[in-house]
Amino acid sequence: MTxxxxxxxxxxxxxxxxxxxxxxTLEMIADVSRSAVADAGxxxxxIDGLMVGPQVGETPQHVPAxxxxxxxxxxxxxxxxxxxxxxxxxxxxxxxxAIDAGMCSTVLCVLGNTRDxxxxxxxxxxxxxxxxxxxxxASGANQAYAMVAQAxxxxxxxxxxxxxxxxxxQRANAMLNPDAVFHGKQITTNDVLQxxxxxxxxHLLDVVMPCGGGAAFVVTSAARAVDTRHRPVxxxxxxxxxxxxxxxxxxxxxxxxxxxxxADAYRAAGVRxxxxxxxxxxxxxxxxxxxTLEDAGVCAKGESGPWLEEADISIDGPLxxxxxxxxxxxxxxxxxxxxxxxxxxxxxLRGTADxxxxxxxxTALVTGNGATLSEExxxxxxxxxx
Amino acid sequence: MTAETTATMPKPxxxxxxxxxxxWEAASQGTLLLQRCGQCNHMQHYARPMCVACWSxxxxxxxxxGTGVIWTxxxxxxxxxxxxxxxxxxxxxxxxxxxxxxxxxxxxDCRPDDIAVGQRVVLRPTLQPDTNQTILTFALASNx
Numbered sequence: 001m002t003x004x005x006x007x008x009x010x011x012x013x014x015x016x017x018x019x020x021x022x023x024x025t026l027e028m029i030a031d032v033s034r035s036a037v038a039d040a041g042x043x044x045x046x047i048d049g050l051m052v053g054p055q056v057g058e059t060p061q062h063v064p065a066x067x068x069x070x071x072x073x074x075x076x077x078x079x080x081x082x083x084x085x086x087x088x089x090x091x092x093x094x095x096x097x098a099i100d101a102g103m104c105s106t107v108l109c110v111l112g113n114t115r116d117x118x119x120x121x122x123x124x125x126x127x128x129x130x131x132x133x134x135x136x137x138a139s140g141a142n143q144a145y146a147m148v149a150q151a152x153x154x155x156x157x158x159x160x161x162x163x164x165x166x167x168x169x170q171r172a173n174a175m176l177n178p179d180a181v182f183h184g185k186q187i188t189t190n191d192v193l194q195x196x197x198x199x200x201x202x203h204l205l206d207v208v209m210p211c212g213g214g215a216a217f218v219v220t221s222a223a224r225a226v227d228t229r230h231r232p233v234x235x236x237x238x239x240x241x242x243x244x245x246x247x248x249x250x251x252x253x254x255x256x257x258x259x260x261x262x263a264d265a266y267r268a269a270g271v272r273x274x275x276x277x278x279x280x281x282x283x284x285x286x287x288x289x290x291x292t293l294e295d296a297g298v299c300a301k302g303e304s305g306p307w308l309e310e311a312d313i314s315i316d317g318p319l320x321x322x323x324x325x326x327x328x329x330x331x332x333x334x335x336x337x338x339x340x341x342x343x344x345x346x347x348x349l350r351g352t353a354d355x356x357x358x359x360x361x362x363t364a365l366v367t368g369n370g371a372t373l374s375e376e377x378x379x380x381x382x383x384x385x386x
Numbered sequence: 387m388t389a390e391t392t393a394t395m396p397k398p399x400x401x402x403x404x405x406x407x408x409x410w411e412a413a414s415q416g417t418l419l420l421q422r423c424g425q426c427n428h429m430q431h432y433a434r435p436m437c438v439a440c441w442s443x444x445x446x447x448x449x450x451x452g453t454g455v456i457w458t459x460x461x462x463x464x465x466x467x468x469x470x471x472x473x474x475x476x477x478x479x480x481x482x483x484x485x486x487x488x489x490x491x492x493x494x495d496c497r498p499d500d501i502a503v504g505q506r507v508v509l510r511p512t513l514q515p516d517t518n519q520t521i522l523t524f525a526l527a528s529n530x
Contacts, residue, residue, distance in 0.1 A: 135514070
């Protein structure tokens with residue numbers, strides 16, 4: 001699709017943790033916003049655009065105004081992006097488009113959430129999922145991803161052992177990331193297969209660990225980006241596709257809406273899979289990485305199982321995947337979890353990935369996935385401007 | 387995985403709307419209703435004020451045959467809602483009806499190990515004791 005000349009110039013993160021006692025979501029947003037703007041070498045006065053996410057529980061409505069007031073911002077463009085795990089990626093190309101359209105010049109994109117394991121925020125739904133899925137015991141996300149995995153296994157012969165390579169190899173990557181919740185906790189294929197069967201064929205270690213935390217990045221025009229602190233990371237292409245909410249209404253199971261979104265992002269950037277130096281792939285479940293590898297053309301449709309068994313996805317391999325360990329090793333700080341895939345790509349492409357730098361990384365694919373392979377965003381980022 | 391109370395929590399009641407109440411009334415009589423478009427013949431589940439294929443408002447109820455295949459499934463070990471904990475392991479499936487539409491359901495009266503993608507199934511509604519409401523569950527055709 002379109003390719004506005006924008007770049008990510010600053011990033012900030014509060015590392016995911018199992019619980020976040022004593023802090024509010026707004027406090028986390030303030031913290032992480034200040035670090036992202038400081039990282040860019042900018043100040044509060046430079047920010048005239050703001051993008052936030054939904055906050056179930058704390059601020060159900062008027063989120064952009066609530067956050068703007070809390071941060072002391074008076075943006076000329078304020079918006080909310082509600083694409084689940086794709087919200088961060090959705091923010092980046094919306095920010096670029098808003099800058100391109102003259103709505104603002106520099107956008108702060110921020111997501112965060114607290115977590116108390118004793119409190120499960122449940123939205124009072126009155127929608128088709130509540131009416132036609134919940135009465136059968138189909139609540140939450142696990143069941144839908146399990147059914148995608150089951151379909152992939154039935155159609156292509158993919159095995160649980162093959163899917164287990166995703167958490168196993170990402171945990172190994174996280175040995176270089178002290179901020180990961182599971183830093184230093186390597187696991188084996190057997191550990192995954194012997195962890196409780198949450199919903200067949202997915203085991204507990206195939207599933208992301210819910211956490212609290214926050215993430216933010218700053219986007220500005222390519223022209224302004226030259227005056228910032230770090231090497232700017234340019235948005236070279238983006239694509240988005242939203243097809244369903246309930247899995248029963250998905251057009252298909254083993255190819256996700258990421259396929260057209262990634263194709264659009266490649267086309268805009270003028271790249272193909274073989275041009276990529278790094279994959280920063282959304283990974284709430286092992287099966288999501290498997291399907292994404294196929295939808296990105298890294299391997300053929302149906303062949304992600306054998307591919308995952310063979311692949312070296314470390315920073316020393318030919319095509320590193322999630323050097324930070326991904327959300328499966330880092331923990332998922334609610335919607336901020338998806339944003340960490342942008343942050344990791346930015347660090348790698350500008351050369352600030354301390355202790356886990358992919359040598360010479362220039363071009364990365366970042367994916368975001370929301371609901372149940374429902375709302376998908378793909379980004380091609382590059383250290384070089386278009 | 388959350389630390390919720392393990393007390394026996396009742397299953398939530400079905401939340402029908404004015405438009406969908408006919409669907410659940412038919413369900414209580416053991417019938418699965420779909421919508422057929424009078425303009426383009428498209429069949430859909432669930433009920434909406436228009437056809438999702440051509441946006442014609444000319445949609446009407448039509449009883450499904452109650453037969454189809456398992457599009458995909460999972461055997462639930464750790465349910466997302468605590469009210470289903472006593473039911474584990476149970477089979478959650480998406481059935482593709484012979485008319486085309488798909489729906490979330492349970493495969494009942496089966497051994498979970500016997501379930502596979504592509505198996506033929508037939509409608510076998512279940513009266514839920516918790517809610518005294520009928521849900522549209524299926525059984526393996528081979529068990530009929």
